[in-house]
């Protein structure tokens with residue numbers, strides 16, 4: 598897989614503003630297609646100039662992905678909430694006073710999938726807790742069941758921590774396990790479990806889970822057997838600005854080696870129901886900065902996703918002008934966080950609603966599969982033909 602650096606950017610309305618702002622040295626680097634350093638990353642996090650950072654990220658976004666905003670029709674399956682990791686940031690796993698334990702049988706999986714029989718779902722996104730007592734055969738059967746029930750859908754499943762558990766059960770080298778999972782229908786891996794890739798944060802809030810080094814090594818092994826993965830960053834808890842930059846630089850280094858990451862997804866921490874419930878929710882400003890700085894630092898990542906269910910649809914819409922070129926999907930039943938319930942918004946958006954959101958943001962909606970192959974359907978074309986209201990953000994221009 599080949600690495601494509603940022604191409605030099607043509608001057609835009611942003612030029613005048615950025616070239617005369619404190620962000621000018623970073624702007625010059627971006628214009629010359631030069632890689633940003635740790636210090637640049639830190640300067641971006643410390644800057645209060647959200648629109649300047651956004652304009653900079655938008656230059657890169659439009660160079661890489663033009664006016665496209667990608668979305669996918671997907672369904673999430675969280676097959677168990679039993680977990681032995683006890684991460685302090687998580688409200689999903691079964692615990693006293695929290696969610697009751699469940700583990701889905703194959704009939705449950707079939708039943709859940711059959712609820713969306715009438716929708717052309719392209720992606721089944723399947724992740725869960727680390728159940729200590731499930732056998733290796735459960736995971737293979739799970740893939741077989743999804744494949745048999747929705748043969749056309751792409752299965753994106755198992756975070757790196759689940760993979761390490763599956764390998765432990767299989768008692769085989771990771772490469773062999775991945776090839777076996779692939780033979781049973783696994784097509785790519787989601788980006789979860791990365792959290793913040795430093796030992797300090799690991800030891801403080803997810804000490805029983807894999808280390809940063811293990812997460813990165815497992816992702817690179819998946820890439821080497823031809824499986825693409827995503828990468829997330831959980832922000833807005835105990836991490837420092839420096840640790841956010843380190844996280845991004847570790848991902849960038851890994852991508853230089855394998856070029857197997859497709860999308861970077863900043864995940865806004867939601868503290869409700871977790872052991873960190875004293876922490877406030879993230880703000881729209883922080884959410885947009887995470888997207889924009891991700892776009893600027895991760896010059897070798899093709900895509901940046903604004904995950905609407907965690908940052909809310911309006912912020913995900915704005916994020917399309919702050920570096921994001923993807924908004925995720927229709928997401929039937931998302932259980933990892935309950936943030937969206939608080940916003941009294943449903944846990945799924947119809948394709949029409951997603952397309953309308955993207956069009957209203959002034960971008961061109963493009964339905965994709967999980968590997969970013971464009972999907973052309975008659976109903977998508979009709980939605981695309983709907984009237985558009987372009988409302989690009991206006992940048993402050995110095996006199």
Ligand code: V47
Pocket residue numbers: 686687688689724756786787788789790791792827828829831862864865866867868869871904907925933934
């Ligand atoms: O790894 C857990 C995060 C992740 C909380 O690859 C929390 O396309 C916020 O990885 N507040 C799982 N976040 C979800 C995930 C994901 C989501 C969307 C798209 C993709 C993709 C991947 O959710 C976990 C963890 O980092 N998480 N608890 C919480 N309280």
